[in-house]
Amino acid sequence: MFKFSSVPCLILTFMAGFPPAVCADDGNAKDKEVELETLDVISVTPVHGVGLPKDKVPAYVQSATSEDIDRAEVLDLTSYLNRNLGSVTINAAQNNPLQPDFNFRGFTASPLLGLPQGLSVYVNGVRYNDPFGDTVNWDLLPESAIQSINLFGGANPLFGLNTLGGALSVQTKNGFNAPGHQLEVYGGAFGRNVISAESGGNDGTLGYFVNIRHFGEDGFRNVSPSDALNVYGSLSWRSENSTLDFTALYGDTQLTGNGPSPVELLRQNRNDVFTSPDITENDSKFFTLEGTHWLTDAVQLAGNGFYRKTKTHSFNGDASNFVNCSEAGELYDANSGVPVFPLFPNNDEFFSFLADNGISRESDNPGECPDEITDLAGSNDLANFILRDQNGNLIGFDEEDDALNAINNISNRTQESFGGTGQITFQQKLFGLDNQFIAGFSYNRGLVDFNSQVEITQLLPSRATTRSGVFVPEDATGLKGATTSWSGFFNNALDLTESVTFTV
Known part of the structure; x- marks a missing residue:
C-alpha cells in the first residue's frame, strides 16, 4: 500500500530559502493522507502473460518478491517458503540443506526418485519437474536468481499433469525488473560459506542480468562436505508492444547427505556417521526463450520454448543386505x-x-x-x-x-527435455462486461537414460566403503525411455460485478 501526504507550505519555503510570503495558502494546508490500493496481478497460466488481479483468481495464491526473499535471509527457496508461506513444511530426509522434501497441503515436490510427487513447479513458464519421476532438484534453482513466486493451492489442470495439490510458479530476474549490482558474502559454523554476485541493467531497449552463486560447507557431521555452483544469465529486449527474454541457468553441485546413525554411535560422538559416502552430483543446463506481443490494445500473444539437460550421479555406501x-x-x-x-x-x-x-x-x-x-x-x-x-x-x-560386509549403490540418470507453450489473450467486453479469455497449447518431450548397480565391497574401520569392482547382475537395472505430452487449455474470467468474477 502506498501512502502520500501533503506537506505544510511553511516547511517547504524554509527548506528552499524563500520567504513565506511567496507561498499562497489555497485553504488545503492541513495534513491529508491518500491511500492507493495495491493491485497484485497474477498469471493464471504457466506463461507469464497479461494476468488477473489476485482477488479474481479462483484459487488460494501466495506470492513473494525478490525483496521479500532477501529480507528473510534464507539459504534457499524452500527455506523461504517454509518460513513465510502457509500450509508449507519441509523435511530433510536426504540429510542435506539443498535437498529437502517440499510439502504443501500434504503433497510433495522432492529430489528423491520414487517418492510420490503431487506438485508442479514452473520456471519462466517452463515445467521444472524432471521427466523421470517428476522430481525437483532444488539445488539447481538458486534463490538469488528469483524475481517473484506464486504458489497456487489445489488441483489445477492449467498447470499440466500431476498438479494434484498445487503449483509453484517462479519468475527469474532480468535487466528490467532487477537493475543494479550486488555482492553478498556470508559464512558460519561447520565451514559454511556463500558468495553471490549479480549485475543487471538496461538502456530502455536492451537489458542484461547475470548472477553467480557458490555455496560450500563441511557439514556438522564427519565426511559431509557439500559444494554447489549456480550461474544464471539473461538477455532481454523491449519495445512498445513486445518483449523477448532469453535465459540460461547452469548448475554443478556435489551434495553429501549421510543417513541416520544408531543411538549407540551418537552417544560416543554426535558427529559420527554410520556409513559413508552418500553423494549426489548434479550437472544441469537450462535454456528458455519467452516473449509477448500485443497485436492490438486488447489482444496479446505470449509463448516460450525451452531445452534442459540434467545429469545425476549418486553413490551411496551402505552396510550389506546380503x-x-x-x-x-x-x-x-x-x-x-x-x-x-x-x-x-x-x-x-x-x-x-x-x-x-x-x-x-x-x-x-x-x-x-x-x-x-x-x-x-x-x-x-x-x-x-x-x-x-x-x-x-x-x-x-x-x-x-x-x-x-558392505555395498555401494550406484546410479546414473541423464534427462533431456524440450518443448514450448503458446497462448493468446483477449481482453474485450462480453455482453457489455469486462472479460478476459485465454487459450493456448503446450508440448513437452522428455528423454530418459537411467541405470543402477550394486557393488559388493568392504566397510572400513571408519565406516566408509571401498571399491571392489564386484557387481551383482541381478540387482542391476537399466532403462531408456521417452515421454511426450500435448495439451490445450483455456481460461475465461467474466466480471459479473466489481466484486464477483465468473471463471471457467
Whole structure:
C-alpha cells in the first residue's frame, strides 16, 4: 500500500530559502493522507502473460518478491517458503540443506526418485519437474536468481499433469525488473560459506542480468562436505508492444547427505556417521526463450520454448543386505574352488531352501544367516545359491578380515527435455462486461537414460566403503525411455460485478 501526504507550505519555503510570503495558502494546508490500493496481478497460466488481479483468481495464491526473499535471509527457496508461506513444511530426509522434501497441503515436490510427487513447479513458464519421476532438484534453482513466486493451492489442470495439490510458479530476474549490482558474502559454523554476485541493467531497449552463486560447507557431521555452483544469465529486449527474454541457468553441485546413525554411535560422538559416502552430483543446463506481443490494445500473444539437460550421479555406501554366514563357520574348503565364506541372496527363495532342509530363520533377525547352515557345509545344492558377479564368478571371501560386509549403490540418470507453450489473450467486453479469455497449447518431450548397480565391497574401520569392482547382475537395472505430452487449455474470467468474477 502506498501512502502520500501533503506537506505544510511553511516547511517547504524554509527548506528552499524563500520567504513565506511567496507561498499562497489555497485553504488545503492541513495534513491529508491518500491511500492507493495495491493491485497484485497474477498469471493464471504457466506463461507469464497479461494476468488477473489476485482477488479474481479462483484459487488460494501466495506470492513473494525478490525483496521479500532477501529480507528473510534464507539459504534457499524452500527455506523461504517454509518460513513465510502457509500450509508449507519441509523435511530433510536426504540429510542435506539443498535437498529437502517440499510439502504443501500434504503433497510433495522432492529430489528423491520414487517418492510420490503431487506438485508442479514452473520456471519462466517452463515445467521444472524432471521427466523421470517428476522430481525437483532444488539445488539447481538458486534463490538469488528469483524475481517473484506464486504458489497456487489445489488441483489445477492449467498447470499440466500431476498438479494434484498445487503449483509453484517462479519468475527469474532480468535487466528490467532487477537493475543494479550486488555482492553478498556470508559464512558460519561447520565451514559454511556463500558468495553471490549479480549485475543487471538496461538502456530502455536492451537489458542484461547475470548472477553467480557458490555455496560450500563441511557439514556438522564427519565426511559431509557439500559444494554447489549456480550461474544464471539473461538477455532481454523491449519495445512498445513486445518483449523477448532469453535465459540460461547452469548448475554443478556435489551434495553429501549421510543417513541416520544408531543411538549407540551418537552417544560416543554426535558427529559420527554410520556409513559413508552418500553423494549426489548434479550437472544441469537450462535454456528458455519467452516473449509477448500485443497485436492490438486488447489482444496479446505470449509463448516460450525451452531445452534442459540434467545429469545425476549418486553413490551411496551402505552396510550389506546380503546374507553373510561367516559367523556360523566355514562352509567350504579353501581348495574347493568355492569361497570359504560365500554370500547368499536375502530373499524368500533362499530361506525356503533352508527351511526345506530343516533350517529355520532367526526369529530376532530373520535376514541373518542361521547357525545351523553349517549342516549343509560343502553341499552342491547350497552352492547353487551363492551370488555370482558380472563375470560369473562366485562371490565370497576366504579370510574373516576380508569380509564383504558392505555395498555401494550406484546410479546414473541423464534427462533431456524440450518443448514450448503458446497462448493468446483477449481482453474485450462480453455482453457489455469486462472479460478476459485465454487459450493456448503446450508440448513437452522428455528423454530418459537411467541405470543402477550394486557393488559388493568392504566397510572400513571408519565406516566408509571401498571399491571392489564386484557387481551383482541381478540387482542391476537399466532403462531408456521417452515421454511426450500435448495439451490445450483455456481460461475465461467474466466480471459479473466489481466484486464477483465468473471463471471457467
